[in-house]
Amino acid sequence: MAAIVALLLCSLILIFSIGSSMVHALTSNYYDQTCPQAESTITNVVKKAIIEDKRVPAALLRMHFHDCFIRGCDASVLLDSVGQNSAEKDGPPNVSLHAFYVIDNAKEAVEAICPGVVSCADILAMSARDVVALSGGPSWEVPKGRKDGRISNANESLQLPGPTFNFSQLLQSFSHRGLSGADLVALSGGHTLGFSHCSSFQNRIHNFDATHDVDPSLNPTFAASLRSVCPANNKAKNAGSNLDSTSTAFDNTYYKLLIQGKSLFSSDQALMSTSKTKELVSKFAASEQAFRVAFVKSMIKMSSLTGGQEVRLDCRKVR
Structure with a gap:
C-alpha cells in the first residue's frame, strides 16, 4: 500500500506541476540545491507552534485553503492592508483567520539560512502539510516553486465558499x-x-x-x-x-x-x-x-494552483 501511495503522489506531482499552472512548473525538488534545509526548518517552527497552541493546525490548514481559492496559492492572504487598500485577511470571511505569526516565524527562520529564496506561498503550503501530519494525518511531498502575489483585495474574499452554501x-x-x-x-x-x-x-x-x-x-x-x-x-x-x-x-x-x-x-x-x-x-x-x-x-491538486510573481522578503508586504 505504501508503495502504491508513493507512486500515486509522484504521478500527481508530475501531472499538476505540468498542467495546473500556465505560469511555471512546480516540482518536489525545487529547493534541493538552493535551500535544502527549508522543509525541516519550516517543520520545526510549525511543531513548536503546535506545542504552544493546539489551535494552530486548524488555523494554518484553513489559511491555506483561503489563500488558494483567491488568485491561486500566492500568499495574498498573508498581505497586510495598506493605505486605502483593504487586504484579503480583512475581508468578512477571513477576519477569524489567525496564527499568521507562525508563517512569519517560519519565513524569518528560512531567510536566516537562504535569503530571498523560499516564497511565502511555499511556506504556507508546506506548513499546511505539516499541521496535517503532526495532527496524525498523512504526509506528502509538496510540489514547490510557487511565487508570491502582489495583489490582495478584501472584496475578493467574498468569492470563498461559505458555510451556508448548498x-x-x-x-x-x-x-x-x-x-x-x-x-x-x-x-x-x-x-x-x-x-x-x-x-x-x-x-x-x-x-x-x-x-x-x-x-x-x-x-x-x-x-x-x-x-x-x-x-x-x-x-x-x-x-x-x-x-x-x-x-x-x-x-x-x-x-x-x-x-x-x-x-x-x-x-x-x-x-x-x-x-x-x-x-x-x-x-x-x-x-x-x-x-x-x-x-x-486533492490537496496536491488544490495547492498546485499558482499565480504569483515574486519571492517576498516579508510575507506581510510586497517587495
Whole structure:
C-alpha cells in the first residue's frame, strides 16, 4: 500500500506541476540545491507552534485553503492592508483567520539560512502539510516553486465558499478552480480539525425555514446541544462548537458524524444531497485510509494552483 501511495503522489506531482499552472512548473525538488534545509526548518517552527497552541493546525490548514481559492496559492492572504487598500485577511470571511505569526516565524527562520529564496506561498503550503501530519494525518511531498502575489483585495474574499452554501453553490465554487465533486468531499474532511463560532451554523438551529426552527437533517440531541451553546440572541463573542468530536486529531470522524446528522455547517450537510457525494462520504467514514489517500490527492491538486510573481522578503508586504 505504501508503495502504491508513493507512486500515486509522484504521478500527481508530475501531472499538476505540468498542467495546473500556465505560469511555471512546480516540482518536489525545487529547493534541493538552493535551500535544502527549508522543509525541516519550516517543520520545526510549525511543531513548536503546535506545542504552544493546539489551535494552530486548524488555523494554518484553513489559511491555506483561503489563500488558494483567491488568485491561486500566492500568499495574498498573508498581505497586510495598506493605505486605502483593504487586504484579503480583512475581508468578512477571513477576519477569524489567525496564527499568521507562525508563517512569519517560519519565513524569518528560512531567510536566516537562504535569503530571498523560499516564497511565502511555499511556506504556507508546506506548513499546511505539516499541521496535517503532526495532527496524525498523512504526509506528502509538496510540489514547490510557487511565487508570491502582489495583489490582495478584501472584496475578493467574498468569492470563498461559505458555510451556508448548498451543493450547487459549492460545486460551482470548486469547479471554477478546476476542482471536482470528489475533491470537494475529500477537502471538506479538513473540517475534522478546529472550532466554529455560532454565526457559521446559526442558520441551522434557529429560524431554519418557514416550517422548521431547526434543520430537520440535524440529529435532535446534537441540535439541542448546539442551541444550548448558541441561543437565538447569543452575545457571547467566543461561543461555538468544535467541528467534530476529535477536533485536534486529523482522522475520519467528520464523515462518521456527518452520516449521523452531527455536522455543523449547511455546506457539510450538502455533501449528503447527491448519490455520488453521499457514496464518497460513506466510503471515507468506513475507511480512514481511503480518506487519507483522497485528501492527499486533492490537496496536491488544490495547492498546485499558482499565480504569483515574486519571492517576498516579508510575507506581510510586497517587495
